[in-house]
Amino acid sequence: MNNCLHCGATTANPKYCSRSHAAIHTNQQAPKRLLTRKCADCDVLIPASRQFCAVHGKRKADYSQLTVAQLKAKDAIKHPSYYRGYLNSITRLLNAHRPRVCQSCGYDKHVEYCHKLPIKSFPDSATVEKVSGAENILVLCPNCHWEYDHGLLSINPTRGGLS
Structure with missing residues (x-):
């Protein structure tokens, strides 16, 4: 009988008692995600896919005060239309507190953020x-979003909703 290199338990296998212990031990010896980058705010090493360490990454950037011009200029290196996708991701952040249910039909499996203007x-x-912001965004399912964009669904200002 042999001892597991990870936990020390006796095993019939030559090195490990289970596949998970083999994976854990191997990944500790040769990690795939090397810490090759420094945090933008401090000198802590982080994975290359991140920009901030765990301490500095938790702060929430205030995107609400950026102007559209600043948003376009922020990623000027990339294609000029990139700001639309970036704006959509910020829209999701700004409206994350809202219920994910269509304001028109009540569908809740998949909704999209629709700009009133x-x-x-x-x-x-x-x-x-x-x-x-919430004043210019409607939460709609894809069908109601298409109908709204093509003038088949309108806003009823007296009810505060859609008609």
Whole structure:
């Protein structure tokens, strides 16, 4: 009988008592994700896929005060249309507190954030909060979103919802 290299338990196998102990031991000896980058705020080593360490990554950036022009300029190296995807991710952050249920039909399996006023109608000096804040966003299922964008679903200002 042999002893497991990870836990020391007796085993009939030459090195490990289970596959999970073999994986744990091997991954500790030769990790796949090397700590090759430093945190943007301190000198702690972090994985290359991250920008901040665990301490500094928990702070929430205030995207609401950015202007559309700043958002476009932020990633000027990339394709000019990249800011739309970035704006959509910020929209999800700004509206994460809202229930994920369609405001029109009540569908809750998949919803999208729909802008009441289109993004292109705002000047570059408008803040992201104004463009993608709760006042300009509807939570709709894909069908109701399409209907709203094509004028088949309208907002009823007296009820505060859709009609």
